Each structure stands twice: as structure tokens, then as C-alpha cells.
Amino acid sequence: MNLVYNEDQQQLLDSARDFLAAKSPVSVQRRLRDEASSSGFCPQVWQGMRDLGWSAVAFEEKVGGLEFGFAGYAPIFEQMGRHLAASPLLSSIVLCGGLVELMGSEEQQQQLLPALIAGELRAALALEESERHQPDLIKTRARMEQGGWLLDGRKEWVADGNEADAWLVVAAVDANELGVFLVHAGAKGLSLEPRTMIDARNMAAMTLQGAKAERIGGCAAEALDLVLDRGRACLAAELLGVSEALFDMTVEYLKTRVQFGVPIGSFQALQHRAARLYVELQLARSSTMAAFSALENQAIEVNERRRLVSLAKWKANICAQRISNEAVQMHGGIGVTDEYDLGLFLKRTRLAQNQLGHTDFHCARYACNLSTKNA
Amino acid sequence: MNLVYNEDQQQLLDSARDFLAAKSPVSVQRRLRDEASSSGFCPQVWQGMRDLGWSAVAFEEKVGGLEFGFAGYAPIFEQMGRHLAASPLLSSIVLCGGLVELMGSEEQQQQLLPALIAGELRAALALEESERHQPDLIKTRARMEQGGWLLDGRKEWVADGNEADAWLVVAAVDANELGVFLVHAGAKGLSLEPRTMIDARNMAAMTLQGAKAERIGGCAAEALDLVLDRGRACLAAELLGVSEALFDMTVEYLKTRVQFGVPIGSFQALQHRAARLYVELQLARSSTMAAFSALENQAIEVNERRRLVSLAKWKANICAQRISNEAVQMHGGIGVTDEYDLGLFLKRTRLAQNQLGHTDFHCARYACNLSTKNA
């Protein structure tokens, strides 16, 4: 386990920072919101990310990947958080691409992965059926008719679900088995309703009424568990980046805002609170680094991977919530104005906190996977 | 509901403060500890309390009581907490006296209550069978033999159980019914083992092997619930007093201890922490006052009484834990020395916190009794 970025990761971090600072400053996100963008991301930025190889990072060469390893996503998502950059990287590449890679037949892989990597096919994962993450609560059913699969059900919260080219839908094949099904845009019996969220990104509800689907692989439980863990680690890294951005803005504000003739950062009560936020940030970073290490480690026990990923998402959630609240409070009035960027970061934290498992979810999951810790 | 002391309560408070300051300063408690007192309280102080009428406060005149009302115990226990005074007032009067008053036959009342009030008979309640308060978990059994009751079982934590003249033992009569049984000192089949606790008060484990007992009244559930609520309110008041004593010591220390050429109370970080403790203290006081009001109110719904009493004990527990920890921390080195009184208060808080329901117990109990709140 390595808890600092190696040279390759550091290079990725630097290039991600330079690219996002230049092409995806927060103003881009603000404009997407003000223009009520239906996709919630900027196509040019997404193109730029692909040009930098971000969509290929973790895949094998035979499907067009770079074989860099999954840990490459730690610096990338961290920087996406820092710059508040929206993109379909998580939905289309990490989650959908990951499922195809792990479960798809040779043919499906060859057909889908290069297209996903190239951005010719943008896919979104249709999993959640309730307002909080419950990956086991799947009521959407898949049935076989005339040799083909048809899906019935409703997915409430499909991230990046609007205007996607395809969706991977998690559905129950029978009482004990979950499957993953590919549904293409325009399929009969498929309808989507956009949802406007506080982070102004792309979210949709989906109704499936006998929608035609192609099954990807077989029993999904294991692969889904792993792919969701990858997604959780990416969200932890994003939250870490968001938190660091908020923290840096706040420390800078404490140093420059003058009240009563002195910088407010000289007030000891604020100093101690800032110091405690720094502590939280460091604990969150260590946990996130460990989660990525666990995901890179082929030999790791499943329970240990789960435990470390849940630790990371739990801690990143807590850290982001606490830092965003304190950032607003320490900024005072200006922090609650829409004009200032802080609120945009705050709003993003809550979506990312809730996605793929809120704080209590991961606390409970950690407990369930604890037994091997000392084994 | 009245949330401030009325004139009568205020007089009780003043007289309790004067009496305890004169006769039961903290040094008395320290001496009891150093001498490893087996009773854990000072007989003269207990005599003085009875002379002041504290053992008679809430009883009816016909059994020698003052009919002052139960709310008289709020100022008394608050002051006992403030002065760290040990006495059998809770065990012998509030709990045992209360059960006899509520459940006993006319004859039992006439026989027992005047003796309890006069201190001729000191009784203790043998209830708990596990290390945390679980009033429903009673494995001690009562059986009838030759027209008399015999008890079998083990009580682990009997407060003021050493050297008592009698005990009220809570035992199961059958699977659905609890009863209260009077066991006298020296009964065959009864044995006690003293336990030396960190607060140096009186605690014992009790073994019952066919011990002869007299039943007090009938089904105990309802009366026990009420009497335990009274005890919880008294403990909340005691914890409030302990917390206020700790808080006052701390604020005084902050004003006088000089470091870096200034009183440490001028450091803003400590000021804000002290201010937050003050807030906790006020919330705890309001809740405790409401609990006593609820106990005085004959017309109150049982659920509302339970809810308010659990709120008070919960908040007093939290407040005491937080204030005791902060008191030690803000005192620095001197706070952890045995020579300084602070540690004696700290140690008492944890026993009182645990007695008759720790924090989570009362949180859960509050939830169970919440439904009538808005009804």
C-alpha cells in the first residue's frame, strides 16, 4: 500500500490541474448552470479530457486503454473536484466502462469499450430506485421474451442520464440474481425525465416499460460491488478536491479579510477551527489514498477492499460536509451570496456525498466488513 | 409547567447550599474515599439532611411527610451535586420510599415510611442485573413457598447496597409480571459483596439464594416506571449541580491562571468553548426543570412524563460529560492531579451518567415516547 502519489500519478495530477485551470475554471460550471444546460457538462472540456487519455486510463490496451491502472483516477478526480469540473467520466467510463470490462463478453468489450473511450458512445448507469443509495433494493425486473430481454421498472436518480447514448440498467432477473442490461437511446418503452439538481449537473428519472435490452454478462453482484467501490473511491477523491478548494479559499480569506483592524485569521477561535479542518482533510486524504491502493491490489480480500473504500467515502463525506459548512460560516455574508463561488462548491458536496452511499451507509458497510481487519 | 424555582424551592436551595457548604464540603467526600468508607457517606451529614426534612419532603403528612411536593428535590439534588455530597437520599427515600408509597399496603406504608424518613431503616433498591441500565431485563425470580416469598438471583449493581437495613428487590413473579420484594439485613440466603467504584460511594453486588422476602403490593411495572423516572430526574439535577460546579471552577480558573502574560480566559478559542459549555448548561437546566414539573403534574400523560424525564437525563448526561472533559482540559496539568478536587467531580459524573440510564438509553426511550408530543 502506497499512500502518496507516485511519479506517474503526480504527472497526471499536474497535467489535470493545468488543463482544468485553463479550460474548466469554475466560471464554466456557473455558465452551464445559468444556461440551464441539459447535459450539465461542457462537451469541449469532455473532449479535452479524452484527448488527455482520461477515458482510457484504466483499460487494457487491447480495447484502446492505457493500462495505467485504476489509481490514476485519484489525482484526476481530485483535480476535477478542485475545479468543480463536470464530466461523464464517472458515469460513462468508471461505472459503465468498468461493468463492461468486468462482465462483458469478448465481443461486447470490443464493441463497447473503444466507443466509450472515444466518447462516441456515452453511457450512464441506471441503478438507484430510492433517494438514498441502496444497491440491493432493485425492483426493476428483466424478463425474457422471444429470446430477447425486456425491462420494466423505474429508476429515480440516473446521474448523467439525460441525453446519454445508452444506459446500463441494473435489474433483477429473478429473486436472487441481479443482471446488467444495455439499453440504447430511442428504445421503445424507455422514457427519461430530467431533474434539475442544486449542483446543476445531469440527473434523470427513467421509466422502463418493456424496454428492449441486451444483457451484459451474467450474475452482476460481484462485479457491481467492485465497480461501485471504484465509483465511491472516485467520489471520495472528488470530495477531497472540493474540500481542499474550499479550505484553501477559506484560509486565504482568513488571511486577507480585515475586521476590527486585524485579519480575522488572527482570531484564535477561528485559527483552532481552521486547524481542525486541516486535520479532517489529512485523515480524509490518507483514507482516500488507501482506498485507491486497495482497488489496485489484485490480491486483496474483498472485505478489506470494501472496508477501505467505505472508510474513504465516509471520511470524505464527513470532511466535505464539515469544511463546506465552516467555509460558509467563516466567510460570513459574502459566503452566502450567489455571486461568490463558494456556494457552487457547497452544493456539489451534498450531491457527491449522497451519491453511491451517504455517511451512515458507509459506516454500516464498514462494520459489516470489519471482521477480517485483524484476521 | 414552571421552569424556574418558585419561592419555596428557592428557600430549599438556599438552605441546602448553606448546610452543605458548612457540613459537607468536598473534603468530606475526599476523606470518605481516603478512609475507604464502606458506607460511602457521612452519617452526620445524612442525619443533618433528615433534620432539615429532606427525607420527608415529598411524602404525605399521615406517614410523617411534609407534603412539599416532589419538585422540592430539584434544588436539593442540584446542591448535592454542587457540593459532591453523598447520601442515601436517592436510594432509601426517593426510590425505596417512593415504591412503598406507591405500591405498599396501608400497613406497609405505616410500618416502613416513618422509619425510612427517620433514618431508622435505610433501604436500597436492588434492580440492575447488567452493567448498563436495563430495567426490563430481570432474571431474579420470586417463588412462593409455604405462603412466603423466596428470591433467587443476582443483582450486580446495588447503589448504597452495603450495610443497608433492608433492600427492595425487583424480581420476576412469572414471565409477565415483575414484583417488588422487601428483604431484611441478615436474611438467610442473602449475601452482599462490596464494590469499590471510582466515585468511592456505596455499591454492592447481591446474591439471593432462596432469600426470604415480603412482597410490596402487586404488579410493579407502572410504579417502578414512575419511581425510576423520579430517580432519573434527581440524577439529572445532581449532574446539573456537578456540571455547574465544574463550570464555575473552570471559568474562575480561566480568569486567574496567567500564561504568556495574560489570563488564559482572554484567549478567544477558550472563550468560545466556555460559551458553548454555558449553552449546554442552560439547555440541561431547562430540561431538568421540565422533568420535575412533569413529575409534579398529576394530570400528565405517561408518555409525556417519560419523554421529558428522558430528555432531562439525556441532556444532563451529555452536559456533564462534555463539561467535565473540558474542565480537565482547560485546567491543564493541575486538572489531572489527585490533589485538586476536579477529578472527584469528574469521577462522580460517570457513575451518575450511567445510573438509571446512559445517554443512548434515554435517547431511545425518548423516541419511543415521542408519539404523543404533537398529539
Added chain:
Amino acid sequence: MSDIDDFRKQTRAWLEANCPESMRTPMPSDEMVWGGQNLEFKHDDQRLWFERMRDKGWFCPDWPEAYGGGGLNAQQVAVLESEMRRLHCRPPQINLGIWMLGPVLLESASDAQKERFLPPMARGEVRWCQGFSEPNAGSDLASLRTSAVLDGDDYIVNGTKIWTSYGNKSDWMYALVRTGPMEPKQAGISLILLDMHAPGVSVSPIDLISGKSSFCQVFFDNVRVPKDQLIGEVNQGWALGKALLQHERRAMSKFSEFALPTHFDLHTYLESFLSEPTTSADQALHQRAIACLMDEEAYSLTNRRIGDTMRVRQDASGLMAISKLVHSEQERDKFELLLEILGNKALGWSGDGFLERELELTGSWLMSFAQTIAGGSSEVQLNVIAKRVLGLPDAK
């Protein structure tokens, strides 16, 4: 029967006869009546209740009758308030002028000023806003820079005020301005009254993270203010401003007492969304919500204790000092919990797919961040508790 019992009897009878039934129900925020030049009523009962209370002089029951008040003594005011509470009467109008500026004018204005400003205020004819904060003077109010320079019989006012509630809907403003030099800061400040329709005044509502808001920034570009609209002595306005803030705090607590219990009753949400927690994650969330409810009840008991304490004429200043801090933080914490309970349902911004109350919850959550900052930030409250209540020493 004593005089006061007699007064209680009469008051109760009058309220029962004159307060329309519909004015005895909880008041949604969009049914508040704001006094001012542009009075608006949603229905006749509101107007009836407004006019009847106005004609009794009971918008400001403790003011002298000469200025349009009710002329009641403190005991009678307490009776009136308790009787109104008993019947759940809504306040007939909301008026910052009466609650905050009025008492200061009564104490410190000239007779001519009182005669000019108080009676229309008492009739609810003027809507007042407050001009204290500035972009660079937040918690450090005394560093304000809006200047008022004497030019003949007028002050020429230049500068800007921020966080002025309903600045865009108000008729007049009471403002702190700098009439003297910068140092020492407090010594050069005066309290003036100015007409929001005067030339050179412009108002921009401020967008908050929660969306549109009632807060405004007000700009003054060579606004002429006749010098007889300065209250008290020149350069002595700081004390008046502090007195005003005291009244503001009292008004705020009165306001929250009258206001409808928040739409966002955690208990109700808990019953709807988490009544039978099954997973251990849900149980943990449930427990945290219960703890939050318990703290809310402890706070509401503390508010009752303030009343009980004052009733027996004991000092309630310590309790009053914690009230805003506790309430605003509890609200924010409650919304944070509601967000976790409702998950994505509480993270919508607009449009289909969300119930109105869900969107309202999201807005109220975001607005709750402003509440721990506006009207004296939590940090200022903690300073006040530490220094005034606990007597801890100043730094250095």
C-alpha cells in the same frame, strides 16, 4: 377584582369579539402583513384585524397615546400579549419601525421628530428598513464608511449599505452613517432617517445561494437628507445603534414566537421517511434525528424558561444571549439531517419531479446558512456570552 384582572377580562373579551377566526390560525410566511405605504391584504379578515388593532393603538400598546400608542403600562402589555397568545392571534402587522426604531425615537428623538415620525409609524403607514451593515463592515459594524457631510441644511450621503431586508419594499430607512472622522471609530457615527424615494437612492436585491432573497444592497449617490432627520447628537449615534440592535434582538424573539412553527418539523419528516428504520444505516440516521429533536425540545423549553424567569423578575439576560446562537445552529443542523434523510429528494433546485415542500426544504436549508451569520454571527454571539455573561477578560 384588581385593576389588572379587570383589564385582562376586558382585553380577552375585546380580542374574542374583534380578532377574526382566520386570524387565530398559524401564519404562513406569505400571509404576513407588512405595514407601509403600499399596504396589501390577501383577504378582508387581515384588513379588519389590522384596522381594529390600529384603532386601539395596539400596534404599539406601550407607547404614549399622544403618539398613537395604546398607553398601556408594562403589566398591561404583558396581559395583552398573554391573551393574544392564548387565542393564537396573529400579529396584525410586521413593522420593524415599531419594534426597533420606535423605542429609540421615544427615548432619544426631539419632540418635533417624535411628532413627525411616531404617529404614522403607529398607524402602520410607513415601512422601515435598516441600514447598518456595509460590505467592509460586517461583524465590525463600527468600521462603516457611508458618509454624511453637512451642506447647508442637508447632509449629503454617499456610500452603500448591504443586507438590508426588504430594502426594495421599504419607504424609509434608519441608517448609521459617518459624520465624523474615522478614528476613534465609534465616535464619528450618527443615526439618520432617510426617505428611500429620495433622489440618489438605488436598491439591488441580492441573490443568495438559496436563490432570490429579501436582502438588498442600497447605494447612496449624493443623497440629500435634511439635517433635522438626524436623531440625537451628531457623532453620538453609536449608542443609539447599539440600543437599536438590542431592540432588534427582542423583536426577533417576538417574531419567532408569532411565526408559524416551521414547515419543516423534523418529527413529521421522520415519521414519513424513516418511521421504521430497517437497515442499520437508517437506524443510525434515525438516532441522530432523535438527538436533534431532543435538542430542539431543550431549546424550546429554554425559551419558555426565559418567559418564566422574566415573570418572576429574575435576570434572563444570559438565557437571551444564547437564544439566537442555539436556534440558528439547531435549524441548520436540522436541515442538514433532513438532507440526509431525504437524500436526492432534498437536493433538487426546480422543476418537475420534486414536491413543492421538497424544493422549499432545499431553499430553507441553504437559507439556514445565512441565519448563523445575519443579525450577529454565531462568533459574535459567542463573544458576547464569553464576555458579558461569563465575564471573561478581553484579549491583551
Added chain:
Amino acid sequence: MSDIDDFRKQTRAWLEANCPESMRTPMPSDEMVWGGQNLEFKHDDQRLWFERMRDKGWFCPDWPEAYGGGGLNAQQVAVLESEMRRLHCRPPQINLGIWMLGPVLLESASDAQKERFLPPMARGEVRWCQGFSEPNAGSDLASLRTSAVLDGDDYIVNGTKIWTSYGNKSDWMYALVRTGPMEPKQAGISLILLDMHAPGVSVSPIDLISGKSSFCQVFFDNVRVPKDQLIGEVNQGWALGKALLQHERRAMSKFSEFALPTHFDLHTYLESFLSEPTTSADQALHQRAIACLMDEEAYSLTNRRIGDTMRVRQDASGLMAISKLVHSEQERDKFELLLEILGNKALGWSGDGFLERELELTGSWLMSFAQTIAGGSSEVQLNVIAKRVLGLPDAK
């Protein structure tokens, strides 16, 4: 094969041959070997291991061989440490002199002083204690008052030191004393070494809330200290003291690395006492314990990250600055939770009815309060993080 690989191979072989099996097991606190004049060994393996490491010079592997050290370079020391860790070798002795005073002597003492003090230290013949804190100089160390006044060739030392660990078992003390005037405070302080057996030195162990302790108060009544036992320049000891505290922090982290994983593994207790929480109260407690465990793991990962960061030669000072704060507070919080989990079982003081580990837990809980104060209180740690790590400005 590179030199360092070669060194690793040799070291591994030597350790495997020379470290007795029993010295490769976790070390209970009562099996620590303390170097000093009164060496005590519980069994022969301890002595063997002590003597073999001593003879290699590996009590202080990085010191010059001339002073009895191992003469290893930084890379070799790292290899030695990692190999010892690999085999779970116990430290052969605990010696504050070597870990804290030694490096300062190497940097700042005269040659004569080095020759006199370092070799016996390197052989583990002297047990050292630290004389910094005083009753009125806690966090504000520079306000210390113990005086050393020159009288011929001796300093006459008067005053008192507090919180001296094992003052009653130590042979020598390094102490900060005041040789110059009070103002400016830091400028009049010197570092001296003194013999604890010198006339006029008396020592009283301090009783803590947890009972007997290893902390002592040391009193100096006209103690004569030869002036060649003053290290560095007169009145320039403050910088040396600060350097010592830096070494103390590093030693503390080494110490905690070597020490037996705490007896009080929350996870184990949780499995014994709350493995199947049934009541909702127990579930809440269980959840809080899990959160506590998670924070513990996040901390232990952070400690690993310090190592990883240093390995790639990046700046780990920020992480090191949080370490003591986080660890000591987590320990206290963990004990608070254990108290709630064990209820009355964790509230016993002595005697029958309690298991030894229960009583030990109670003592450790009480002792945990001292850990957030001793060795730089949490408040001092927060100041350091705020100022040195975050660069926030000083007040005024």
C-alpha cells in the same frame, strides 16, 4: 549488489542470529527495559538483547563510533529500523537521554562535554529525565523561574520542576533554568545537566486522578551544579530546549510505534460486549463505536502516509504536526466510548468484582486525560497547526 543492499543483508542476518525469539514479541509495558545505573532485567533474553545491541553501538546507530554510536548513515539507519520492524524486534532499551538529549549534545555541546556524557549514554548506563515544566510555566514554558546563580565554578540552583517522568528513578536530569533576567523571557534561559543524587535535590511522585503515576515534582534547594555542566552558551538555552522538544516529538512517535498495540482494542471490546446489539440504545452505541474505529483507522493510515511521504522526500511536517493531537484525542474518545459500552464494569477503582483488564481500562481512561495535556496540550498543537502549517497571522 549495492552497498546498501549488502548492509541490509548483513543486518538481517545479524538480527536473526542475535535477537532472541522472546524479544520479537509485543512488549507489555511492564517489560520495558530502562537504561541506567540500576539496570533491571526480567529474564536473560532481555539482558542478552540489551548487551548485544549495546556492543554493536546500535542503541544510537547514527552517532559517531567515537562516542559509542553505530556510525551508520541515514540510509543505513532506515534499513536497520525497517529490518527490526520486519522481525518485530523490541527496542533493547528505552532511554530519553539517547532519543532527546543526545542529538542536542552532538550538535551543541563542547568536545569535553561530549566525551564525558555521550559514551555512558550510548552504553545505556545513565537514565535521564527532563526538567522543563514548572507549576507556573505550563504551556508558557519560557516563563520558568527555577534559577541558577553563578557562585564560583558552580551554579546554585533553586526552584522546582513538575511533570518530570520517572524523576524518582533517573540518574541525571537535563533542565532549563533561568540564568538571566526575566524580560525578555526567552533570553535568560540556559540548559544544564544535573546529577539527581546531588545534595539538595528531592523528588515527590505526583498522584494523578488515575492513581500513582510516573510523573514527579522535583525540588532544588541550593543544588550546586558545576558550570561545565551548562550546555552551549549562557542564556542561549531556549533554542536548545526547542530542539530537544522536536526530538521529543520524534521519540514519542517512535515510542508509540514500538509499543504494544494498546490493550484496549475497541474492536475486541465491541465483539465481546456489543457483538449483536439488540436494543436501539445498543445499536446507537455500536454505531458510535464503529465511527470511532473508522477514525482510528484513518489516523493509522495517516501515520503510514507520514512514512511514505518521507520515503519520497516530500514535506511531512504538516502531517507530523497533527499526529499527537489526533492520537491523544482519539484515545480519550475511545475510552469514553469504552466506558459507555462497559457501563459500571469500567467504573471500578479496585478490589474484587472487577477483572484486571477492567480496572486497567478505568486507569487508562483517566490517564488519557493527561495525554491531551502533557507533551504539548491540544491547544498548543492547534496553535502550531494554525500558525506554522496554515500560516495564519499572530494576534495583534
